[in-house]
Amino acid sequence: MGISKTELFSDQHNEIAALAKAIGHPARVAILELLSEIEGCVCGDLVDEIGLAQPTISQHLAVLKQAGLIRGAIKGANRCYCIDPIRWEQWQGLMMDFLAQCKTIEHPCKADY
Amino acid sequence: MGISKTELFSDQHNEIAALAKAIGHPARVAILELLSEIEGCVCGDLVDEIGLAQPTISQHLAVLKQAGLIRGAIKGANRCYCIDPIRWEQWQGLMMDFLAQCKTIEHPCKADY
């Protein structure tokens, strides 16, 4: 039904999934990378850098903002977006733990592929 | 239009996004964690552990398989799924690089939030 049964899962699993979902689009990956590279935040440069229409970029920014990965502030005539360092670190910790956890256990799986 | 313009982005961005998208559902996070914990791979135990119907679990497994994160083999009456260690390590590297990259640069953003 297009709706996830989040109540079945732990907070941690839901959080990892929500944040992964926010990164789960190449435009948003590109936006995050640009936000980290360009000095002094970014506004509409993203529209020029990425080849998508302005409303589409704005929408992707809203997704990232809702996920808490970025923050926006009004700065003159244009908005100013930055990666939220606190939230980013939190996400980084969650994800790295998860990545490590799913790797550490040795698999006794001897099935032939 | 519900379809991503992947041609606008680099292979690396598309790959990060594709793999993040695969992890972007709590059921799949839970499945990956279970696959890493349970000895000797897993099959239909996932249906019991997670509260979703069997076809739904099977569908999530297909998503993870398509993303290359897990592999499946027939083992007797039931299938046997494992995390693909090579692909997992590759994904882990990509993701950790991305996480680190977006964090390292100091932001001169002085906007007040």
Added chain:
DNA sequence: CCATTTTATCGTAATATTGCAATATTACAT
């Protein structure tokens, strides 16, 4: 072969996502 068990696939309904044109909003300058 037939029944059983296990998993995959099909079909379908509900909802979400992606993308853009058109339009509204916001902040600043004049």
Added chain:
DNA sequence: ATGTAATATTGCAATATTACGATAAAATGG
């Protein structure tokens, strides 16, 4: 106030996702 530049919002169309019941397929045990 009026105009301009930059973003956000709205509305919409196309497609994707999520979930499950029903059914098919595959392997084993009898």
